[in-house]
Amino acid sequence: MATTTHDHVSGPALQHHYDTPGQQKEAATLGMWAFLVTEIMLFGGIFMAYMVYRWAYPEIWAAAAPHLNTPLATLNTVVLLVSSLTVALAVHAAEVGNKRQLVTLLLVTILLGATFLGIKFTEYGEKFAHCAGYASPLAWATGGERLGEAECLVPGKGFLFPVAAASAEGGAPAAAAADAAQPGMKSPHQLFFFLYFCATGLHAVHMVVGITVMSVIAGMAIRNKFSPAYFTPVEIGGLYWHLIDIIWVFLFPLFYLV
Amino acid sequence: MSTTALPSNYSTNSATTASAWLKSWLLTVDHKRIAILYLISINVFFLLGGMAASMVRLELVTPQGDLMSADMYNRMFTLHGVIMVFFFLIPGIPSVLGNFLIPLMIGARDLAFPKLNLLSWYLYMGGGIFALCAAVFGGVDTGWTFYTPFSTSYSNSNVVLTIAGAFIMGFSSILTGLNFIVTIHKMRAPGLTWFRLPLFIWAHYATSLIQILATPVVAIALLLVAVERIWHVGVFDPAIGGDPVLYQHLFWFYSHPAVYIMILPAMGVISELIATFSRRRIFGYEFVAFSSIAIAILGFLVWGHHMYVSSQSVYSGLVFGFITMLVAIPSAIKVFNWTATLYKGSISYRTPMLYALGFIGLFVIGGLTGIFLSVVAVDIHVTDTYFVVAHFHYVMVGGTMMAYLGGIHYWWPKMTGRMYNEAWGAISALVVFVGFNLTFFPQFVMGYLGMPRRYHVYPQEFQIYHVMSTAGSSILGIGFIIPLVYLLLSLRYGKLAGDNPWDAPGLEWQTSSPPPTFNFATQPIVTEEAYAFHPEAAIRDAEAWQPGSPL
Amino acid sequence: MANARDIGHEGGHDREGSYGHIPVRTYWVVFSSLMVLMVLTVAAWYVEKHFVQLPEIVAVGIAMAIAIAKTALIIYFFMHVKVSSKLTQIFAVSAFVWLMILFVIVMGDYMARGWPPARGPLTQAPAPRAAAAPVSQGWRAL
Numbered sequence: 015m016a017t018t019t020h021d022h023v024s025g026p027a028l029q030h031h032y033d034t035p036g037q038q039k040e041a042a043t044l045g046m047w048a049f050l051v052t053e054i055m056l057f058g059g060i061f062m063a064y065m066v067y068r069w070a071y072p073e074i075w076a077a078a079a080p081h082l083n084t085p086l087a088t089l090n091t092v093v094l095l096v097s098s099l100t101v102a103l104a105v106h107a108a109e110v111g112n113k114r115q116l117v118t119l120l121l122v123t124i125l126l127g128a129t130f131l132g133i134k135f136t137e138y139g140e141k142f143a144h145c146a147g148y149a150s151p152l153a154w155a156t157g158g159e160r161l162g163e164a165e166c167l168v169p170g171k172g173f174l175f176p177v178a179a180a181s182a183e184g185g186a187p188a189a190a191a192a193d194a195a196q197p198g199m200k201s202p203h204q205l206f207f208f209l210y211f212c213a214t215g216l217h218a219v220h221m222v223v224g225i226t227v228m229s230v231i232a233g234m235a236i237r238n239k240f241s242p243a244y245f246t247p248v249e250i251g252g253l254y255w256h257l258i259d260i261i262w263v264f265l266f267p268l269f270y271l272v
Numbered sequence: 273m274s275t276t277a278l279p280s281n282y283s284t285n286s287a288t289t290a291s292a293w294l295k296s297w298l299l300t301v302d303h304k305r306i307a308i309l310y311l312i313s314i315n316v317f318f319l320l321g322g323m324a325a326s327m328v329r330l331e332l333v334t335p336q337g338d339l340m341s342a343d344m345y346n347r348m349f350t351l352h353g354v355i356m357v358f359f360f361l362i363p364g365i366p367s368v369l370g371n372f373l374i375p376l377m378i379g380a381r382d383l384a385f386p387k388l389n390l391l392s393w394y395l396y397m398g399g400g401i402f403a404l405c406a407a408v409f410g411g412v413d414t415g416w417t418f419y420t421p422f423s424t425s426y427s428n429s430n431v432v433l434t435i436a437g438a439f440i441m442g443f444s445s446i447l448t449g450l451n452f453i454v455t456i457h458k459m460r461a462p463g464l465t466w467f468r469l470p471l472f473i474w475a476h477y478a479t480s481l482i483q484i485l486a487t488p489v490v491a492i493a494l495l496l497v498a499v500e501r502i503w504h505v506g507v508f509d510p511a512i513g514g515d516p517v518l519y520q521h522l523f524w525f526y527s528h529p530a531v532y533i534m535i536l537p538a539m540g541v542i543s544e545l546i547a548t549f550s551r552r553r554i555f556g557y558e559f560v561a562f563s564s565i566a567i568a569i570l571g572f573l574v575w576g577h578h579m580y581v582s583s584q585s586v587y588s589g590l591v592f593g594f595i596t597m598l599v600a601i602p603s604a605i606k607v608f609n610w611t612a613t614l615y616k617g618s619i620s621y622r623t624p625m626l627y628a629l630g631f632i633g634l635f636v637i638g639g640l641t642g643i644f645l646s647v648v649a650v651d652i653h654v655t656d657t658y659f660v661v662a663h664f665h666y667v668m669v670g671g672t673m674m675a676y677l678g679g680i681h682y683w684w685p686k687m688t689g690r691m692y693n694e695a696w697g698a699i700s701a702l703v704v705f706v707g708f709n710l711t712f713f714p715q716f717v718m719g720y721l722g723m724p725r726r727y728h729v730y731p732q733e734f735q736i737y738h739v740m741s742t743a744g745s746s747i748l749g750i751g752f753i754i755p756l757v758y759l760l761l762s763l764r765y766g767k768l769a770g771d772n773p774w775d776a777p778g779l780e781w782q783t784s785s786p787p788p789t790f791n792f793a794t795q796p797i798v799t800e801e802a803y804a805f806h807p808e809a810a811i812r813d814a815e816a817w818q819p820g821s822p823l
Numbered sequence: 824m825a826n827a828r829d830i831g832h833e834g835g836h837d838r839e840g841s842y843g844h845i846p847v848r849t850y851w852v853v854f855s856s857l858m859v860l861m862v863l864t865v866a867a868w869y870v871e872k873h874f875v876q877l878p879e880i881v882a883v884g885i886a887m888a889i890a891i892a893k894t895a896l897i898i899y900f901f902m903h904v905k906v907s908s909k910l911t912q913i914f915a916v917s918a919f920v921w922l923m924i925l926f927v928i929v930m931g932d933y934m935a936r937g938w939p940p941a942r943g944p945l946t947q948a949p950a951p952r953a954a955a956a957p958v959s960q961g962w963r964a965l
Contacts, residue, residue, distance in 0.1 A: 030790075031375075031382035031459075040908070041384045041458040047914045048450040052488045054918040055925075059492030059522050062925055063507050066518055069930065070939050072879055074513075091861055099854040102901040106847055169505040202513035204505055212499065249903075256902045263893045267886035271868040457910060485921050515938060521929045572924055576932070585935035588928070 039246045046250035050257050053220070057261050060213045064268060067205050078175070078206040079272035081167055083137050087270040090133050091262065097126035098259045101252045108245035113235065116248070120232040123255065127225040134218055138211075141167050167207050175203040210269050217261055224258050227251050278689040278768070281786040283308070301386035302789055307372035308687070309393050311680075314360055314368060315756075317400060321355035322749060324348055329711075329742040337729045345728035346413035347429065353416030358438045359400050361672055362445055362530060365537035366452070366483075367396070369679045370476045372687060374452060376780035376787060377470050379461025379796040384454035388447050395444035403437030406430040415726060417527070420508035420519040424500040431501055435494045442487045442494075445533075449483030452476055461779070463798035467561070470778055470802050471547075471554060474561040475540025478568035482529045482536075486572070490526030493519055517582055524575035532571040535635075535667060536564055538675030539606055542628050545678050546610045548776040549625035550617025551810040553803035556609040563602035570599040580651045589648045596646035603639055607632060618814040622774075623697030627678030630705045634670025638663055641716065656726075659719025665712045669748075677704070677755065684759065685773045689785045690766030696758040704751035710744025777804045843906030853900045857893055864889040 032038040068075050104119035139151035145166035148154035165176040231251045234240065240248060278284075282304045287293035297305060327348045331339040340348065371389065375382055383389050406412055412434045414423040423431050456477050460469070497519065500506025507514045547554050554560055576584055576592030610632060619625070641663040645651050654660060685691050715723075718737035723730055730738070772781040777800070783792050806812070864886055871882045899905045904915050 031380065031384075031386065033795075037458060041454050043907070044457060044911060044914070045385060045388075045450055045454045047911050048453055048484050049446075051914060051918040051921075052446050052450075052484050054922060055485055056488035056492050058922040058925055059489045059496075061922075062522065062929060063496070063518060065926060065930060066515065066933055067507065067513070069933065070515075071513060088861075088865055092858070095854065095857045095861065098857075098897060098901055099850060102850045103847065105903075106845075106850070170503055173505070200511050204512045205507060205514060208505060208507055212496065216495075253902055256897055260894050260897055263897070264890050267864055267868070267890055271864060271886055485917075489925065513939065517938075518929075521932070525925055525929075572921065573928070576928070583936065583938070585932050585937070587935045588932040591928075591931075 035244065039244075039249075042246045042250055043253075046253050050253060053257055053261075057213075057216070057264075060209065060216065061264070061268075064209050064213070067209065071202060071205065074202050075206055075272050078203045079269065081165075081176075082210065082270050083140060084270045086133055086137055087266055090130050091266050093126050093130045093133070094259045094262050097123050097130070098256055100126065101255045105245070105249050105252045108235070108240050108248040109242060111242040113238065113240070116240065117232060117235050120228055120235060120248075124225055124228050124232065127221055127228065127255075131218060131221055131225075134214065134221075145172055167203075169204040169208040169211065173201050173204050173207075175201055213265055213269070217258070217265060220258050220261070224255050227254060278786065279784065280788070281689065281784065282789045283688075283786055299390070301382070301390055303371050303375055303383045303386065303389055304687070304787065304789075306389050306393050307368055307370075310363065310367040310371060310396070313393075313397060313400065314364060317355055317359040318752075320404075321352055321360055322752065324352035324355065325745065326749065328352060329745045331728050332730075332738045333735075333742050335730050335732050335735050335738075340728070342728060343413060346415075346726070347411030349726060350412050350415050350434075351407050354403055354412070354434060354438065356668075357416055357530070358441050359396070359403065361534040361668055363396055363441070363448070364534070364672065365541060365676055365679060366448055366476060366479055366533075367392070368676075369472075369541065369683060370452060370479075370537060371448075373683065373780055374455060374473060374476060375459070376686075376783065376791055377473055377778060378456065378459060378464055379779050379792065379798065380455065380459040381790050381792070383451045384459060385451050389451055392444045392447040392451070395440050395447070399437045399439070399441030399444060401437070402440060403434055406433035406437065409433065417523060418494065418497055418519075419523075420497060420500075420516040421510065424497050424506055424508050425504075432498050435498045439491055439494050439498075442491050445483050446487050449480035449487075452480040453484070456480075461796050461798050467558065468798055468800070468802050469561075470540075471543035471557070471560050471564075472537075472540040474564045475536045475543070478564040479533050479536045481565075482533050482568050482571065486526040486529040486533075489522055490530075493522035493526070496522075517579070517584070520579050520582055521575070524578045525572075528575040528578065529568075529571045531664070531667070532567055534672050536567060538631070538672040539564070539603075541675040541679040541682075542610065542631050543606075544778075545624045545628035545682055546613050547803045547805075548682070548774050549620045549622060549628065550614050551620075551805055551813045552613050552617045553801070553805055554609060555612035555615075556605070557802065559605050560609050563605045566602040567599060570595065570602070574599055574646075577646050577651070580648050581655050586648075593646050593648050597643060600639060600643055600646075603635075607636060607639075616810060618810040618817075621698070623692075623694060623701050624678040624682035626698060626701035626705075627674045627681065630701065631671055631674045631678065634666055634674065634705075634708070638666030638668075638670055641666065654719055656724055657719035658715040658723045658725055661725050662712045662715035662719055665715070669712070670708055674704070677701070680759070681755075682774070683780075684762070685769030686780060686785050686787070688763055688766075689769055690762045691769045691773060692755075692762040692766055693758045696754060700751050700754040700758075703747060703754065707744050707747030707749070707751050711741050711748050712744070714738075714740040714744075777802075845900060845903065845906060849900060853896050856896060860889050860893050860896075 028035050028038060032041070100119045100123045104116055104123065107113075107115035107119060136151065139154075143149070143151045143154040144161055145168050146154055147160055147164070149159040149161050153159045163176055164174055166172045166174040228251060231247050234247060282302055285293070285296045287296050297309065300306060300309075327340070328345070331337070331345055331348070337345065371383070374380075409430050412427070412429040412431050414427050414429070414431060418431065418435065456469075456473060496507060500508060505512070508516050508519045510516065543554050543560060574592055574596045576588050577596045580589050580593075641659070645654065645660060645663060681692065681697055714737040718734045719725075721734070723734045723737070769785045771784055773785075774781070779792075779796055779798070780787075782796060867882075867885050867889070871877050871885075898915055902915075904912055
């Protein structure tokens, strides 16, 4: 067996290559922060693309953004901010050893995350329903009310930006948008919606990962794996969740509050 | 020549069945075993990339496109590039030597996250399988750079498959870097301050910083290309107002620092080799340590020098060109310090040292030609010619590859407990050196004279250079095959190495060869500086040298 | 061998354990601030959309300032960076510094480049708009 004279006390879940639980916790935290750095740089690439195209085509952004569902997104922002609070409180609960509170808060967080995804699903559903010609996802599913005027904001072959409606509201934005485009360009509004779907889609994927991580941690909490001496997974899981929130904090004003 | 068995070590176990033995290797979390897994897989990919290179060079012997069609040729050089860059050079030294040695050098029992380390290897293999599948299904013809809009809109090849391979490998790279950073910060032995660390560790630390900061950006760039290819709409499409050059910005934001991922670990290896084989502490230790960090940071500010002719603005070109010249300074500092270390050292011409000396010469040539290329005016003339190809092969092959081979030879006794045959080692080092120069020096000349890269048909006037280059490449190939043979043979017939065959300082040499699973019998405590040679060691060793001395 | 761990630990775990503590009350205060900031950012948008016409750069600037404030609060308090080691703080900051490197240099290139042609390089006035109908048809003519 390992020829070690290590007389360390094996605390709960102290791994063999660490000397003390403190060292292990610090390593885990630093490791998670290094990972968050990579996530920030990942989204940084998409934000870079956003920045370039918004700078290039401000009128297109102005024309396209109102077609996003700002009220729903505001609701989502509230949901995520609350979930950040519950996560912070959950870490605190783990710190003081309050298992019931910890589990409750983790479950609430998961619920809020699921709510976020549900609202996002509705938003996406709205877009796809409009593409299919229906007024809402429900109408699409039930074969109900059709959309008054043709519109398809999902980038791709069927993309159709409702210019007529825009010019009815006030000719300036759409005409200016047309001017901003170069002759020969096909529906530059697709840029906005492509970035919207990519950025929020990537964010949603991370949210799914976050919910999975939280579920695993909640499961561990229920099985009494944590104590004031060892609650590292809660802490680093929380860090990941907060990052998801931070990304949304930037996505919200950039896409919905143009 | 003793062939007695090695004592119990990390590579032996008590598995009694084949499946148990397989599991002990494929489910290991021991950094040393993972390093060996990487060693095998990386070398396999290197051979595949080398075969693709051979095909390219074969085609180029004649000015006509007779061996393969233009399309086939495109796929061949792309395969060569993708495999070599993503599956050999970037993981290369960190995953093999870094994984094996970092915990040993800092007196730790393992890396910070052993399971993550294993995951890194599986991600590497997963990515590799995607890339190989793409190759089997006909390959990809975009060049390893996947420039848009060709890769997104017009290419008829397996772009998404290859991108998936590179994407997955990127995560392997990120996790390895993350592991190294935390390990180096948190798991050093008592007494091992930052400035007592071997320069190998400093180099890998800087490399890991680059890995975690740069790789995600190429991940998103490739993801966007894949999305655009699958759904036929995307942000790089000029038809809807997109800018293909944005892809280049995002791609090169990673790919330039990536070349420093390739060279920094190599420089770390060279520091170790030079110190041991001149029996002297590295001159200017702090300067070399800080220069690694400086290269890592400055390397993020120079990516535009790949885009001088891509319609990048002139002002950007000037800024990037200037900073590129700045980034050469830390590299030069290293070369000067290595040379100063050699001065009045007791120099031993063992195989690792031959590779190290070769590195210094070839890296200087490669680096200087990089400075030529950083000047916008020169670059406009030689961009996309063989001059650039020669430049990066000098630093990648003449640099990283030589350091990789030197490091493998140097630490082979530590990893396997056996010594390789020194005569064959020296022969193959010389063969590699000669073959390499014959392959790539003519490429500088023909590139300057106008031979474009990625062309398989060319004017008759360049044929002589291509013939020289191909001849050299066959010699180079032989030089790579010979070590395979004698290194493998040494596993069975090699002399038992003992703990410290090179009489080198450093924690890794304080434990047995091969090391036991937990690296050290007792936790080492460090009280000396790095490279703690006696000040007079070089003189004494030179005076006391006899045939049969360790060095 | 017990002494091994008493000797000046350069092993990196010299200040292990907790670095400090953030009281629960602070979490609630931070949360309220975040909600207030969110209301502010939506309000700013609403005002800018319907009442006051601001240059776009100002509107984006306000929105980003608020987003940065929210992020700072989350990072500093919720993510415990306030009570973390210097190393963690450096990692947290450096991510954003690196992001800035990417943004600044790339945007600098776009601004200086003359892309898209309508925006033009900084040293030139934008290309004059042709008043004729064919241009304003643009892509809709397709």
